[in-house]
Amino acid sequence: MPVDIVPIEENHIDGFHRTLDIVARERRYLAFLEAPPIETTRAFVRDNIKRGYPQLVAISAGEVIGWCDVTAKPRPIYGHGGVLGMGLLPQFRRRGIGNDLIRRSLIAAKAFGFHRVELTVRERNSNALELYKKVGFEIEGVQRDAVQIDGVYENLILMAVLF
Numbered sequence: 001m002p003v004d005i006v007p008i009e010e011n012h013i014d015g016f017h018r019t020l021d022i023v024a025r026e027r028r029y030l031a032f033l034e035a036p037p038i039e040t041t042r043a044f045v046r047d048n049i050k051r052g053y054p055q056l057v058a059i060s061a062g063e064v065i066g067w068c069d070v071t072a073k074p075r076p077i078y079g080h081g082g083v084l085g086m087g088l089l090p091q092f093r094r095r096g097i098g099n100d101l102i103r104r105s106l107i108a109a110k111a112f113g114f115h116r117v118e119l120t121v122r123e124r125n126s127n128a129l130e131l132y133k134k135v136g137f138e139i140e141g142v143q144r145d146a147v148q149i150d151g152v153y154e155n156l157i158l159m160a161v162l163f
């Protein structure tokens with residue numbers, strides 16, 4: 001089944017929310033343990049569309065199976081920086097889809113006018129760490145024990161790429 005990567009549209013919001021929720025509930029990767037409420041997610045996506053922030057979704061058989069978004073940091077002195085988040089449903093990983101999604105999102109982020117794109121990744125998420133290094137991100141720092149889930153701490157790695 002082919003996978004298409006397209007800019008997010010209003011009709012993808014429910015599918016994006018479902019996908020985000022599944023990945024969040026894995027508890028191993030994201031900063032969420034479940035997706036934010038659907039109305040919060042709807043507002044987030046609508047704002048991204050309105051402002052032209054890159055948000056791409058991966059579609060298989062008409063369903064959203066992954067996403068990658070780059071949104072601006074809120075304060076003016078940081079506004080040249082975008083923050084990247086991404087994820088794929090488990091059964092669609094390790095097939096190169098993440099690689100396509102992030103490369104296309106970085107092209108869109110550069111075209112949007114961001115000077116840098118940054119992200120945080122949990123230290124044990126080696127798949128994501130390797131992918132980010134491969135597409136040009138460098139480690140800028142480590143927040144020690146910044147993550148705590150079920151009493152277990154994990155370092156958070158800060159990464160960025162400059163255009």
Ligand SMILES: CC(C)(COP(=O)(O)OP(=O)(O)OC[C@H]1O[C@@H](n2cnc3c(N)ncnc32)[C@H](O)[C@@H]1OP(=O)(O)O)[C@@H](O)C(=O)NCCC(=O)NCCS
Nearest residue numbers: 029086087088093094095096097098099121127128130131
């Ligand atoms: C991280 C994620 C988006 C990567 O997407 P993916 O489609 O699985 O990755 P790809 O198949 O495109 O692989 C791209 C590269 O990532 C690295 N990679 C991916 N899976 C890996 C694994 N199991 N072990 C080592 N490296 C891996 C490799 O460098 C790989 O390149 P290669 O195929 O040439 O070896 C995906 O695994 C995912 O959704 N994970 C859960 C959510 C998540 O971690 N989100 C990011 C939070 S910061």
